[in-house]
Amino acid sequence: xxxxxxxxFVAVPDDYESCDVVSINYRYFSMWxxxxxxxxxEGVVTEVQFPWSxxxxxxxxxxxLNKLPEYALQAxxxxxxxxxxxxxxxxxxxxxxxxxxxxxxxxxxQVVYQGLQSMxxxxxxxxxxxxxxxxxxxxxxxxxxxxxxx
Amino acid sequence: xxxxxxxxxxxxxxxLPLNDEQFRELKRSRKRLSLIYAIVHxxxxxxxxxxxxxxxxxQLGVLYASHRDVARIEELKxxxxxxxxxxxxxxxxxxxxxxxxxxxxxxxxxxxxxELSDAMDxxxxxxxxxxFVEALYDYVTYYGLSCHAFQSRSTLIEENxxxxxxxxxxxxxxxxxxxxPADFRASILAETPERVDIRALLTEFNTSLGRLxxxxxxxxxxxxxxxxxxxxxFVNVFIGQFGAQYANVFVVHKTRAFGDKVYxxxxxxxxxxxxxxxxxxxxxxx
Numbered sequence: 001x002x003x004x005x006x007x008x009f010v011a012v013p014d015d016y017e018s019c020d021v022v023s024i025n026y027r028y029f030s031m032w033x034x035x036x037x038x039x040x041x042e043g044v045v046t047e048v049q050f051p052w053s054x055x056x057x058x059x060x061x062x063x064x065l066n067k068l069p070e071y072a073l074q075a076x077x078x079x080x081x082x083x084x085x086x087x088x089x090x091x092x093x094x095x096x097x098x099x100x101x102x103x104x105x106x107x108x109x110q111v112v113y114q115g116l117q118s119m120x121x122x123x124x125x126x127x128x129x130x131x132x133x134x135x136x137x138x139x140x141x142x143x144x145x146x147x148x149x150x
Numbered sequence: 151x152x153x154x155x156x157x158x159x160x161x162x163x164x165x166l167p168l169n170d171e172q173f174r175e176l177k178r179s180r181k182r183l184s185l186i187y188a189i190v191h192x193x194x195x196x197x198x199x200x201x202x203x204x205x206x207x208x209q210l211g212v213l214y215a216s217h218r219d220v221a222r223i224e225e226l227k228x229x230x231x232x233x234x235x236x237x238x239x240x241x242x243x244x245x246x247x248x249x250x251x252x253x254x255x256x257x258x259x260x261x262x263x264x265e266l267s268d269a270m271d272x273x274x275x276x277x278x279x280x281x282f283v284e285a286l287y288d289y290v291t292y293y294g295l296s297c298h299a300f301q302s303r304s305t306l307i308e309e310n311x312x313x314x315x316x317x318x319x320x321x322x323x324x325x326x327x328x329x330x331p332a333d334f335r336a337s338i339l340a341e342t343p344e345r346v347d348i349r350a351l352l353t354e355f356n357t358s359l360g361r362l363x364x365x366x367x368x369x370x371x372x373x374x375x376x377x378x379x380x381x382x383x384f385v386n387v388f389i390g391q392f393g394a395q396y397a398n399v400f401v402v403h404k405t406r407a408f409g410d411k412v413y414x415x416x417x418x419x420x421x422x423x424x425x426x427x428x429x430x431x432x433x434x435x436x
Contacts, residue, residue, distance in 0.1 A: 002317065067220075
């Protein structure tokens with residue numbers, strides 16, 4: 001069902017699409033870069049997983065995960081401001097009740113690694129984990145979208 | 151049994167005697183009209199419940215797209231579930247009573263009733279939505295839950311040469327949450343996809359019910375017209391005698407066997423001067 005755009009909609013960044021799945025015992029909020037922009041990117045996909053801090057986990061419990069999109073947007077903005085290299089782009093951000101996962105495309109994984117090292121330790125996360133993904137950006141996005149969009 | 155029959159106004163100020171045959175004719179006509187109206191009312195109930203579901207989905211969709219009012223979201227979620235349960239219940243009321251209503255109007259027309267039965271079987275065979283909603287009734291009767299998940303989506307699309315953000319909202323039944331074959335009709339569960347989009351499902355189901363409704367109304371049209379004419383005639387005679395201020399007419403059957411008490415009393419004007427259903431049945435005498 002198409003919904004008229006609300007005045008105070010969640011500020012999903014330009015060029016990103018979003019999907020929020022709400023169920024009884026799980027919730028996934030995700031944002032993806034537009035398909036045509038993803039297709040134009042070249043480089044390695046690196047996934048960085050930030051587990052929520054205990055404070056955020058507790059707040060998620062109280063708010064029944066209704067603030068999850070807000071936290072995911074904060075996480076994305078934080079990483080975007082840290083990694084400002086032109087050839088490094090966030091293609092996907094996914095959040096559930098355990099973690100926020102951000103996938104980036106960079107010429108080399110070291111670019112992401114160095115960026116993370118320079119990032120001030122944020123309050124909302126525990127120690128992040130990094131993984132290089134052996135997929136093209138487009139395949140990665142298609143694979144992840146299928147998990148949520150039926 | 152020594153009986154007295156008459157027409158009376160609502161306040162019982164005026165009355166007009168009836169003979170035995172006239173009473174029976176009025177009673178039969180009223181029964182037929184009330185059965186046909188019941189078909190229409192029950193179908194309308196289904197459609198109204200569907201409209202409520204759409205309304206609540208639209209409200210919930212806006213709330214999820216904005217994420218500003220958590221309390222309101224939590225208030226609306228169970229309301230949407232209730233609306234879906236009401237829809238399923240009203241749909242079962244419609245399908246379980248439809249044949250009985252038509253049969254009540256056409257007690258001797260066995261072929262027509264068989265035709266209606268066949269049409270219902272055909273809807274069951276050809277539509278997953280019909281089968282699923284039938285099975286979902288048993289499930290919600292037991293568990294009270296008809297909606298397991300929502301999806302709020304924003305996509306970028308081209309509209310009039312411009313890129314705009316489109317918002318969509320879906321509500322789902324999740325197969326894994328229904329349970330196993332012990333909780334849900336096994337044959338239907340086996341053909342159920344991982345997620346069932348509730349609005350699409352009910353839209354398809356509405357089409358099936360619409361076909362059955364139209365068929366039942368067509369089958370009873372002749373009887374409807376006859377009954378309507380009969381009652382109109384009596385109401386008009388009563389109005390002709392006592393004036394339009396006494397237009398709300400009732401039929402009364404009194405019998406001495408009950409100490410001169412009213413044995414039966416029923417309204418008739420409401421069936422021929424029905425302001426609510428004139429569109430559906432073209433019967434309104436406004």
